[in-house]
Amino acid sequence: MTSSTILENVLEKKVLLLGNQGFARGALEAGIQVATGYPGTPSSEILETLAGAAKAAGIYVEWSVNEKVAFEVAYAASLAGVRAMVAQKSVGLNVALDPFMVANSVGVEGGLVVIVADDPSGHSSQNEQDSRWLGKFAEIPVLEPCDPQEAKDSVKIACELSEKSKLLVLIRTVTRVSHVRGDVTLGDISKERREPKLNRDIVYSGFMAVPKHQQHHQRLDSIRGELERIPFNRLEAKGGEKLGIIAPGVGYTYAKEAIQLLGIDDEVAVLKLGVAYPIPEKLVGEFIKNYEQILVIEEGFPYFEEQVKAIAYERDTRPRIFGKLSGHLPQEGELTTEMTAEATSKILGKQYVPVPQIIKSIEKDLIEIPERSLSLCAGCGHMSLYYAMKHAFKGGKKDSYGKNFIVCGDIGCYAVWLYPPYYMFNTHICMAASIGIANGFNKVGIEELVFAFIGDSTFFHAGMPPLLNAVWNNSKIIVIVSDNATTAMTGNQPSPSTGVNLMGDSSPIIKVEDIATAMQVPFVRVVDSYNIKQVMDTIQEARDSNGLAVIVGRRLCAEQARRQLRRRGLTITPPTVDEEKCTGCKLCIQELHCPALVWHEDTKKVTINPVLCVSCGVCSQICPTNAFSGGEGIDCL
């Protein structure tokens, strides 16, 4: 559905697009020639969609090793006069902040668009942050589209603004724009393809910060007027309303829904905004003059709410300004229609009943139902490493989860271990922090053995410097790298361990153990993640080596394996369970939580779901009564 739709050039045609597909289409309409990024929810589909059309469109799309590199690659394209784009999630922009905060003042040549996808409520992130502040911090224009149509339109608008002002432009999106599908009217795909050319008479440097900064401010001033007039800004007012709502970005959709729900269309005026920096002071200033009460409905921190107060002060007008700071909306978590309706009705003195009477009346009849817990996929290599780590050492002082060692965790599918029933991680901070923090625990002198657990993509992203730090500063830690040859959590994107890049071109397969050896790590071993005894023995050897150790567990991601099997028309023969030998002890289920293990309440026995099983053989290895046997495995790949 997607690649062909993205390339379709039937002008004015309406199609169903995911917000992120809208950004990809927008890139084609804007004439972006180089697009880079790193996978991260909720941004990953932007580059994935564009990559599907890259060869046909004659453009270059790259997953870079991390967001800092991604920014630098795209920036170079921009300096060469070509339009470029970077896409990443919120915390990804944090990684790119170093070059971002110099390029802002040094300026661009070809339009440079940076798309940052925030994750309010942190559904798939280690935090929730409002990246509009990063645009303000960098003093560059920030656009805030509210739906898939605006997402598409924003890229071309951003490119034109960028080239006019010579500033890079930030587009801030959120989950409820990027991951929403909506009707989008297509525009014309740009046929312009510029020849890259670096002006070698200019030195693109941040040096001489003060004059650079002055020039930066002049460039910003030159487009303030135009930013007020962007079509994403729109006043919806008849006059004489009791309440004025300022609704930037997706906040607009919640505001309109609440107004409709409460039936107060005539009582509320709405200033829809799609520019977050510089704040459209004229529009806002004119708006707040007309109402005694203002409510700001925005996704994120009270960004507009704070600045609207400053604008009011400057214009000598004193409406009461409500929002998150006033306590009408929560300062944490994402917006909902219910909280928006609650806030609006409270201010207007209206009644709002979110739960209909009939539902209230049956509340006592509702039954408690089981949750579905998180688990790794059937046959996941991380899972067997988890089992081996947990059982590698007997004795020692155990914590409340039965562990007698410390594990610094990292970003990836294995993050599931933060939750019940695993509870494997003691820390879980950011990309490759597992190794950095493990370093620190060892240096500060914690008595327990310290592990760092990290995947291959995360290792390539940011794990090399802290490993080098461990060598150079003599940290005694055991680093377990689970290499499944992919970036799995975000949707199985290729990584330096896969053998192919985003353009589909083959590339060398980089091996973690080669890097560790080159760094002179004293103990480097490669193990078969599925071989429990081998992994446990190696972990014990690593501990006995009394120094820095890297153990690489290698097995292809089970989901990738299942896909490859399907594609090649191969089937797996799962192990059989001997009903006589199975005592129903549930050890396999409790230790592995493998979705392919099916517990039967009636027979009190375990069977295997052949659709999910890849015959990794781990259950066979750990069953205390040897009830599993046979199974033709995943080694055929």
Added chain:
Amino acid sequence: MIASNQNINILIVGIGGQGVLVASQLIGTVAVNSGLKVRISEDIGQAQRGGPVVSHIRLGGGSYAPITPLHTVDLVIGFEPLETYRNTVKFLKPMGDIVFNTRPIYPAWNPKEELHYPPIDKMAEIMKKIAREVIPLDAADLARKAGNPVAVNMVMLGAATAIALPFTPDAMKGLIKDTISRDITSNLQAFDYGFQRVKSR
């Protein structure tokens, strides 16, 4: 059809792998082709690992927010009974309709081991207190009869078309034909079985 300032809210719920997203995109595309405003939000969380999938489909000019407000859904299309119940009590409007597949998918493991999967007729009984119509069907069986055991989503789409989707069966089947690349005959047959099963209730 839907008036320009009205909307219809549909929820499709199920487990990752059942085809919830394909079904919701099909409805969305038919809607766009009919000139309707469309907003679909997908909560897919742990779908790859057997977790629940919820798709909020909002059709018509009267919808704004990406997620359906609580207790405003007109039609719940449930591919799995437990997820149908879970989302009905949260999102179905009083006198809304429910059509659901009665074949359960048991949780691989749940944090409260003492909480068992409730009896389906118990859940249906509670849902009947809110809904106008609660229509159970064994979509897994109908899909198998159609020759395509994984086409539960097609059966459910057929069922939904027979009750509350604002599109004709021909419009839906036309798009299925254009979109699905494999097993077109059995997929369309599955759709028909679902449609007939509900139409003839």
